[in-house]
Amino acid sequence: MAVFDALMQGFLVALQPINLMWALIGCALGTAIGVLPGIGPALTITLLLPVTVTLSPTAAFIIFAGVFYGAMYGGSTTSILINTPGESGSMITALEGNKMAKRGRGAAALATAAIGSFVAGTIGTFLLAVAAPAISEIAFVFGPAEYFALAVLAFTSVSVVLGASILRGLLSLFFGLGLALVGVDYQTGQPRLAYEIPQLLDGVGITIVLVAMFAVGEILYVASRRSTAPQQVIDISGPVAMSREDWSRSWKPWLRGAAIGFPIGVMPAGGSEIPTMLSYAVEKRFARNPEEFGHGAIEGVAGPEAANNAAVAGVMVPLLTLGLPTSATAAVMLAAFQNYGLNPGPTLFINNPELVWGVIASLFIGNFMLLVLNLPMAKIWVKLLAIPTPHLYGGILVFSLVGVWGMSRSWVDMALLAVLGSIGYLFRCFSVPIAPALIGLILGPMAELQLRRAMAISQGDPTVLVSSPVAAALLLAALALLAMPLLRVFRR
Amino acid sequence: MxxxxxxxxxxxxxxxxxxxxxxxxxxxxxxxxxxxxxxxxxxxxxxxxxxxxxxxxxxxxxxxxxxxxxxxxxxxQPESGEGVDETVPVSKAGLALAGLGIALPIISIPLAGFPLGAGLAYACVTRAYGSMRLLRDVVIGIALASATWLAFTKLGVQLGPFLPLVGAK
Incomplete structure (x- = not known):
């Protein structure tokens, strides 16, 4: 009942005309960046950070949530019509949806993707509203050792799951942890890794790293390996709608997709690849005509799309309750919380109920807005692809420069942007994932703080780190995550 | 393999x-x-x-x-992605021009202001992506950067003077 009351209060916040406008801006922006190549939700939220400091935290997070959800909707449109999955969660949609479009069933594919995303997003958001307050209570029993163990679990899970290899995932993670150490040590006041450059004493700004690794690295990488093949957008005739048979073949995959996506999204190592692949496998097993899979089966679009969107709602659970980001976008949102001086966790639910419940309610409203924006207007969004690539990437650079120059107007920051952007380029050249670096950078200071607190309390006894069952279990889970793939390698 | x-x-x-x-x-x-x-x-x-x-x-x-x-x-192996063909040889000219577009603002923005500095960087990147109309791109870049400077300054983001070379605030 308390959850229901809190949610109603959240709707009172989210339904204010100004907040409805922010939600619409976020959803439209999210859909647009989902359609456009080279820009993802993480980069968009990063670029919005300097602008949103002038807004209230509630307004800013309503925009960010709209961008996060909207990018998933926009990504499925390009997956279906031009066979380019903007993010890993849309790979399966591209596989089946594009085949459907080639067979003249593009409208049905777009419709089942949009409605499935709406259904799963709404179920996921409802589960988020119910689960989040309960999970956040757990954090009350957390001390320094538990928080440190939680950070270690986040580090290992993103390094193992995201990206191509564990070793390169760990390289990215430790690079991020290293960047987090630059600046004055908060406990002793000693400068670390600042090399007598005064501007580095405050540390490396998260915005600079995010913009450099995502935007500048991408600009350099695509410029060096640009595809000259023309994009073939498949034309869709008639309204974006489904037949009676499409409905009857889609509704069960939507529900199954939501049931698979949400719990996996909540897990530290969840991501969007595993739930979409799992949903695809489940749908193939349950399908009346499994031979259609691989040639444009509607169940193969409906299930994975639903799983993808439910996983996004799932990602919000550890972020809001424990301050634990499990994806690059969640890491950027955590940085945004830090920018406002807010700490996700149980105190956020107590001290800022207007913000938390307003954002959760806005997710329901945003989902509805996205359905309206995407179903009848899919053909309009696709027109964004007509922006010439040179001007699109030139524009990304201008907005990136606003984000960095607007922060401190320092040439050192501009130089850091270039250096870190070059590292982002090299990461792409060697398939090193970027998300672990971001999570290392954002969670690294918290991990060090809690480790040093725990060690100070125990007067230097390291067994304090495994003295509580929760901390021991979290560290054991982290160890298992690291050990399992290594065991597979040795067995081979 | x-x-x-x-x-x-x-x-x-x-x-x-x-x-x-x-x-x-x-x-x-x-x-x-x-x-x-x-x-x-x-x-x-x-x-x-x-x-x-x-x-x-x-x-x-x-x-x-x-x-x-x-x-x-x-x-x-290099990463695959939208608009990328990882099988083609690396375009050194494209990479160098895009690199110039990213390095140039270190000097140009503090000296010449955001609209001119970012506009020139824009033109470098468009050239790196195959656009052949440099003059037009410089004009578009400066226009976009000026509009951005105006909009963000109104929103409270400090982007410095408009054109410090001629003392324009």
Whole structure:
């Protein structure tokens, strides 16, 4: 009942005309960046950070949530019509949806993707509203050792799951942890890794790293390996709608997709690849005509799309309750919380109920807005692809420069942007994932703080780190995550 | 040769040591820095150098493991992505021009202001992406950067004077 009351209060916040406008801006922006190549939700939220400091935290997070959800909707449109999955969660949609479009069933594919995303997003958001307050209570029993163990679990899970290899995932993670150490040590006041450059004493700004690794690295990488093949957008005739048979073949995959996506999204190592692949496998097993899979089966679009969107709602659970980001976008949102001086966790639910419940309610409203924006207007969004690539990437650079120059107007920051952007380029050249670096950078200071607190309390006894069952279990889970793939390698 | 799950292939072709060298460079820099900092403190347990030493050592170990992989013929494949063809040879001209677009603002924005500095960077990037109409792109870039400067200044983001070279605020 308390959850229901809190949610109603959240709707009172989210339904204010100004907040409805922010939600619409976020959803439209999210859909647009989902359609456009080279820009993802993480980069968009990063670029919005300097602008949103002038807004209230509630307004800013309503925009960010709209961008996060909207990018998933926009990504499925390009997956279906031009066979380019903007993010890993849309790979399966591209596989089946594009085949459907080639067979003249593009409208049905777009419709089942949009409605499935709406259904799963709404179920996921409802589960988020119910689960989040309960999970956040757990954090009350957390001390320094538990928080440190939680950070270690986040580090290992993103390094193992995201990206191509564990070793390169760990390289990215430790690079991020290293960047987090630059600046004055908060406990002793000693400068670390600042090399007598005064501007580095405050540390490396998260915005600079995010913009450099995502935007500048991408600009350099695509410029060096640009595809000259023309994009073939498949034309869709008639309204974006489904037949009676499409409905009857889609509704069960939507529900199954939501049931698979949400719990996996909540897990530290969840991501969007595993739930979409799992949903695809489940749908193939349950399908009346499994031979259609691989040639444009509607169940193969409906299930994975639903799983993808439910996983996004799932990602919000550890972020809001424990301050634990499990994806690059969640890491950027955590940085945004830090920018406002807010700490996700149980105190956020107590001290800022207007913000938390307003954002959760806005997710329901945003989902509805996205359905309206995407179903009848899919053909309009696709027109964004007509922006010439040179001007699109030139524009990304201008907005990136606003984000960095607007922060401190320092040439050192501009130089850091270039250096870190070059590292982002090299990461792409060697398939090193970027998300672990971001999570290392954002969670690294918290991990060090809690480790040093725990060690100070125990007067230097390291067994304090495994003295509580929760901390021991979290560290054991982290160890298992690291050990399992290594065991597979040795067995081979 | 079939690419493995790791985005890497075992090959006898030219070995690429870039990644282990990058990891080794950062690891060494951190370990050297850690030698100037206290690892342990009497009352607070861990000193300011502990984490620096830990991260540096980890990076050195990763560099060693990556070197072992390269030595055994593993080659790290470039990432696939939208608008990217990882099978084509690297366009050095494209990379250099885009690099210029990113390096130029370090000097041009502090000296010439955001609209001109960012506009020129815009033109460098469009040229790197194959646009041949440089003058038009410079004009578009400066117009876009000026509009951005105006909009963001109104929103309260400080982007400095409009054109400091001629004293325009």
């Amino acid at each position: 079939e690419p493995s799950k790791a985005g890497a292939t075992a090959s006898s072709a030219k070995r690429s040591w870039g990644l282990p060298l990058l990891a080794g460079f950062f690891g060494l820099a951190m370990v050297l820095e850690a030698t100037t900092l206290p690892l342990l403190e009497r009352y607070t347990g861990l000193g300011s150098g502990f984490m620096v030493a830990f991260v540096g050592t980890a990076l050195l170990l990763i560099a060693a493991a990556l070197s072992w992989q390269v030595q055994n013929g593993i080659r790290f």
